[in-house]
Amino acid sequence: MRKQLRLDGYTTSFSASCPLSSCLLAEQFPAAPTPSLGYQYAGLPPPASRVAEHIWAAFPCVHVILATAVTEPFQSFSFEVKASKSFEMPASLLSWASALLAFSSLSSAAKPSFGCGKAVGIAEGNHTLTVNSKERWYLLKTPSSYDNSHPYRLIFTLHAMGGNPTLVANGEGGYLPWYGLPALINDGVDAIYVAPNGLDRGWANRGNEDVTLISDILKDMKTNLCIDENLVFSIGFSYGASMSTALACNVAKDFRAVVTQSGGLMSGCEGGNDPIAFYGQHGVDGDLNITTARAIRDRFVKNNGCTPQEFMPPAVGSGMHVKVEHKGCKEGYPVTWLEYDGGHTPQPKDKGTNTTYSAVEAWKFFSQFR
Secondary structure, eight states, X not given: OEEEEEXXXXXXXXXXXXXXXXXXXXXXXXXXOOOSSOOEEOSOOHHHHHHHHHHHHHOTTEEEEEEEEEETTTTEEEEXXXXXXXXXXXXXXXXXXXXXXXXXXXXXXXXXXXXXXXXXXXXXXXXXEEETTEEEEEEEEOOTTOOTTSOEEEEEEEOOTXXXXXXXXXXXXXXXGGGGOTTTOOSSSOEEEEEEOOXXXXXXXXXXXXXXXXXXXXXXXXXXXXXXXXXXEEEEETHHHHHHHHHHHHOGGGOSEEEXXXXXSTTOOSSOOSOOEEEEEEETTOSSXXXXXXHHHHHHHHHTTOOOOOXXXXXXXXXXXXXXXXXXXXTTOOEEEEEESXXXXXXXXXXXXXXXXXXXXXXXXXXXXX
């Protein structure tokens, strides 16, 4: 029989003969398997290799495991299992393998903030603060079942030129609510969202005052809410993408990853030499020239130690998108780049489809960090 599971972009197929666990000693998966005959796998990253090892360890009757990468860069794996007896992969092993593929390579221990274990110090809704003698404001969204002992990921959602936090929160003016992420995040970590307001409805970031704003909000979040300080993210479209780039350049140490959708350098890039996980997407026919966006990508390809990669961008009129996941990056610092046939929009769609892939791709990128 063939078992198949899909999680976070990975598709893993286990091929095996039919029922019974007669050759299964226990549904436990030891850390140090001791194979008696031999298995084969090559060219796979640690998550897939470990799955192969533990399948072996759980099934004494298994004598060969052939594991191969079906697509690059390791977007799917195929495990061919050959055994001396018929058996069925138990649900517990499939669940374990699924979790391993999802969590392993980029996972890290949670770093609870000062606000963990304390009474909620800041409520959901509208909040103000003063930065450089100017009154600023932001909207805060917390989980309905907020637990002060649980470290949540924190996601900054930055509006475009002419926008504001209310549009981002309500999903108006071309946005999906909170960039569509709450509808997709259904894991055990969950998220807290912040939508700051830019000056003059933009993010000119004069004298780094907008970086200071977001850094001050981040301090408030860490002090008053239970945040995993290792899971702080930023996402934005257009001017909001430019501001996310400014954060990646200025305060990379405070952020795990950024997602930039059709941005540029309007908010500046002070520093810009530190590694940070980076996702960018841009239309080949947008109002903001894609040349600048590609240069931003190349900066983080270099910072993250990735291998530059040539690819064929989508042709104008094709109605398609092309995504590149760069290889050779420093562990924990991936770079993903997507170009689409289209203009300046937060919700690009492929020809013949009615839904955007923007939120799905953003969450896929963020979700690899646990």
